[in-house]
Amino acid sequence: MRILLVEDDTLLGNGVSTGLSQAGFAVDWATDGDDAETALSATSYDAVVLDLGLPKTDGLTVLKRLRTSKDPTPVLILTARDSIEDRVAGLDAGSDDYLVKPFELAELQARLRALLRRPKGMIDPTLRHGRVTLNPADRAVSLDDNPVDLSEREYATLYELMLNTGRVLSKAQLEDKLYGWGEEIGSNTIEVYVHHLRRKLYPELIRTVRGVGYVMTKVGP
Numbered sequence: 756m757r758i759l760l761v762e763d764d765t766l767l768g769n770g771v772s773t774g775l776s777q778a779g780f781a782v783d784w785a786t787d788g789d790d791a792e793t794a795l796s797a798t799s800y801d802a803v804v805l806d807l808g809l810p811k812t813d814g815l816t817v818l819k820r821l822r823t824s825k826d827p828t829p830v831l832i833l834t835a836r837d838s839i840e841d842r843v844a845g846l847d848a849g850s851d852d853y854l855v856k857p858f859e860l861a862e863l864q865a866r867l868r869a870l871l872r873r874p875k876g877m878i879d880p881t882l883r884h885g886r887v888t889l890n891p892a893d894r895a896v897s898l899d900d901n902p903v904d905l906s907e908r909e910y911a912t913l914y915e916l917m918l919n920t921g922r923v924l925s926k927a928q929l930e931d932k933l934y935g936w937g938e939e940i941g942s943n944t945i946e947v948y949v950h951h952l953r954r955k956l957y958p959e960l961i962r963t964v965r966g967v968g969y970v971m972t973k974v975g976p
């Protein structure tokens with residue numbers, strides 16, 4: 756899951772960026788509206804966390820332009836306490852949710868998870884495939900009801916494949932979802948994560964489509 760965070764406050768931006776990364780999100784952090792628009796035009800994000808008071812282009816303008824261009828990326832706006840007008844303007848301009856500063860990181864994470872499953876029409880957040888169950892709320896994975904310990908990236912790889920069951924994901928698509936700006940990607944890291952997942956879960960879970968990518972086929976074993 757790749758998130759664009761747009762926040763000019765360094766302290767808050769640092770905290771949110773670090774917290775979301777630790778929760779398994781790949782985070783790109785833009786500190787003004789112009790950078791945000793550049794990022795949005797170049798990368799497909801799963802969600803945007805958008806502060807409204809920003810240098811250069813303000814957040815509301817960024818949001819309006821995004822929606823004018825028919826971009827449906829879920830947007831959660833961050834607003835100051837007491838500014839009901841901001842919240843209303845944000846929702847009217849096409850934001851999907853809002854949080855009032857100061858907020859708890861746990862609440863931001865929970866709201867993001869809710870936003871991320873909305874476009875897929877998922878009511879039950881738990882993902883199931885064959886013998887594997889994945890619960891995004893506590894990032895718990897189990898095989899035949901036995902908990903399985905996965906690294907952050909292994910979990911993120913599994914999550915993307917399970918969300919897209921039946922769709923082949925290329926290595927580049929998976930890398931896009933797993934890594935933010937400036938994060939170094941080894942040449943065979945995705946292969947390594949898939950290898951670990953097959954070993955920790957079971958080999959037939961993830962199918963390699965030679966020259967294309969990886970897929971979880973719809974029929975579980």
Ligand code: CA
Binds near residue numbers: 763808
């Ligand atoms: Ca601000």
